[in-house]
Amino acid sequence: MTSGPGRAPGRWARDGDALVATTGDGAVALAGDARAATTLSPLERAVWDALAVPAPATALAELGEPPAVRRAIERLLSLGLVREVP
């Protein structure tokens, strides 16, 4: 995550090239440049769903504990499924 202490929190947005299919509580996702799909946890899927509209991490607090939400965003970021936008 490029946002950090002392920086104004950025907003997170879905990567437009990603494809996602829901599976029960979770989901399976395929990033734009990925060659294999990845399973998302229920929280990661919830974050993905919530980011249909770009939002800062603080706006996702209702989805879970802040550290858990932050880890979910970090994983989505590492998978290329979300990106930070101004």
Add this chain to the structure above:
Amino acid sequence: MPTSDRLVAVAAHGLAGSRTELPPGPLSEPEWFDLVQGCVAADLVGFLAAAAAAGDLVLTPGQADELAVLVAEHAGLSLLVERRAVTASSVLTAAGIDHRVVDGPARRLAYGDAALRPARRAHVLVPPARLAEARALQGPAPAGSGPRTERLVLLASLPGLAEGPAGGGAASETGGAAPLLVRLGPPAHLELAGCRVPVLSLEQQLVAAALEVAGSPVVPLARQRDVAQLALSAGLDAAAARRLAEALGLTGALAEAIALAWGTFDLADKTELSVWAQRVAGRRPHQAAERPAPAPVARKGFAQRVLRRSPAPAGVPVATTMFTSGPGMAVRAPWSTRRR
């Protein structure tokens, strides 16, 4: 309950008005193994997962874990197919080649999500005169891939459609849209991965699915489910579907496919299209069974069972339900993969 009945019930899960029933409790390991193998072979894994997620099929923790892995595998493969279709569509659009995605991601119009009806491959319809060019644009097939492993198949005509006026037809001198693409009418569009992908509309998909049913000596349950799902889609223009089938000379195929699906899934709902189909196909609902079945006309708790069925996924249109209990309506048609 035989595995075949369980497979039909899985394939019917979520269909408004289906009177098929899933087993009440956890299956034994041999039963579960048979059901899973059957669902994998019949492309029903998504429906099996949906039934489990809705609580309509009780699983042991081990079975649930096994299913989760299976679903992720199938959904992942389906996303790769979608990616391939999106890429191909982008390339074809850039080259000015008219095209329609026939199935695969196009099924999202009816099902709403890729996981419910995962696709192993997608077919894309292009004008016959530009088929070779379209294939060249896709690049060489990956090493080791063959017809069974190709994720994208380019077609000049719908599978099962005879050559001639209704088929691919001759290309125009300008190499423009082939008669079939013109006859099909305008496409629907899906926003996938940031691309606007032209796909067959619900009506076009219904006719195409019916054509496959009519042309197949053994009709897969998933294909029958497609026919029922499409025919029950709230967004479907039934009159337009019938007009399209007539224009393509496929009225009988459409009627047969719908009547077959209604019988296989024991659908209580009557729609304008199902009534028409059963009349044209010459069979009344649930009376296609050769065996006499002295089932009651209305079974206790039937309405409650139907009404408590899991709601359709978000974005999936569901047809208005009209319950009927006419003579013979409760007679269960025997499951058969063979055309009747």
